[in-house]
Amino acid sequence: MIEPFRNFLLGLVFLLLLLLTPLVAVGILSPPSLPSTVLGAVAYEVKIDSLPETYEYTLPQRLTNNNLRPASYRATIVRVEGQNPDQINATLYFEDSNTDTVRLMPGDSATILLKVTSATGAIETYRILYQITAE
Amino acid sequence: MSSPTLLRLIDEAILPSIILLVAKFIGLVFIGAYLQLSIVGIFSKSVVLTTEQYLTLNSYASFIMVMVYFLAFAFILLRGFKLHESHISPKAMHLMVSQGLLEMVVSSLKLFHQYIIWGLFSLLTAATLWVYAYNGLIFSWVAGTAVLGSVIFQWLIVLDIEHELRLSEIDSGHHLEILE
Numbered sequence: 001m002i003e004p005f006r007n008f009l010l011g012l013v014f015l016l017l018l019l020l021t022p023l024v025a026v027g028i029l030s031p032p033s034l035p036s037t038v039l040g041a042v043a044y045e046v047k048i049d050s051l052p053e054t055y056e057y058t059l060p061q062r063l064t065n066n067n068l069r070p071a072s073y074r075a076t077i078v079r080v081e082g083q084n085p086d087q088i089n090a091t092l093y094f095e096d097s098n099t100d101t102v103r104l105m106p107g108d109s110a111t112i113l114l115k116v117t118s119a120t121g122a123i124e125t126y127r128i129l130y131q132i133t134a135e
Numbered sequence: 136m137s138s139p140t141l142l143r144l145i146d147e148a149i150l151p152s153i154i155l156l157v158a159k160f161i162g163l164v165f166i167g168a169y170l171q172l173s174i175v176g177i178f179s180k181s182v183v184l185t186t187e188q189y190l191t192l193n194s195y196a197s198f199i200m201v202m203v204y205f206l207a208f209a210f211i212l213l214r215g216f217k218l219h220e221s222h223i224s225p226k227a228m229h230l231m232v233s234q235g236l237l238e239m240v241v242s243s244l245k246l247f248h249q250y251i252i253w254g255l256f257s258l259l260t261a262a263t264l265w266v267y268a269y270n271g272l273i274f275s276w277v278a279g280t281a282v283l284g285s286v287i288f289q290w291l292i293v294l295d296i297e298h299e300l301r302l303s304e305i306d307s308g309h310h311l312e313i314l315e
Contacts, residue, residue: 021152
């Protein structure tokens with residue numbers, strides 16, 4: 001009783017493996033890998049009393065042109081420099097996605113929004129360092 | 136001893152698997168040679184290609200794979216329509232016997248197992264190509280061709296099965312008439 005069932009299961013597994021062939025055949029050639037690339041850290045100076053909330057950032061043509069598949073870009077805060085950095089809350093997000101990551105097609109450009117809030121309320125100047133990473 | 140149906144399905148799945156893999160591989164070699172591309176490795180990330188080259192190579196090689204598969208599938212369907220033992224014409228039967236090609240006449244049991252496997256493979260291939268096209272890894276017209284071809288082949292399978300069902304209904308009706 002057990003052996004026929006075991007054979008049936010083995011047969012089923014083998015059949016399922018064979019059914020994976022189309023996936024293997026289509027994916028026989030791996031796409032060229034685009035390593036996770038840090039496009040560079042950017043320092044941006046903000047003055048608490050006159051905050052610029054948006055910052056236009058156009059992705060380098062080198063990446064957008066060579067990368068025909070959609071690529072993910074991430075914008076992250078690296079460091080905040082100033083008098084009371086702990087009091088500063090800085091966030092970055094892409095205009096289209098409202099998150100810190102965006103997927104772009106070749107030729108697309110992206111606008112990164114920088115939002116800074118301060119708990120002190122004093123007129124202070126800070127340097128926001130952030131980086132853009134492409135995967 | 137495993138299930139006879141399962142064994143038959145496995146048996147029928149081997150040929151389309153080989154056809155897909157070999158056709159894709161030959162497609163890669165030929166298109167790669169035609170485009171004078173140096174492919175260092177497959178199944179790895181070490182392929183030395185630009186994205187444009189990859190897209191062209193993968194698309195045309197996949198197109199060759201799909202066309203070879205559809206050609207073989209068309210042959211299976213042609214056998215189903217013309218050389219199916221349940222409704223082969225006397226003229227075709229005579230031709231097969233006279234040419235010593237009686238093995239070309241296919242039984243319903245074998246044919247329907249082939250339909251299941253070949254139909255399933257074509258759907259899976261089309262779906263995979265669609266996902267690749269969606270992710271920009273293949274030209275969308277290749278996926279479109281695969282999907283369209285796959286749908287047409289499924290339709291032809293349904294036509295043949297419906298034809299077979301009508302024949303069996305006629306046969307059973309005939310039996311009833313005799314019994315009455």
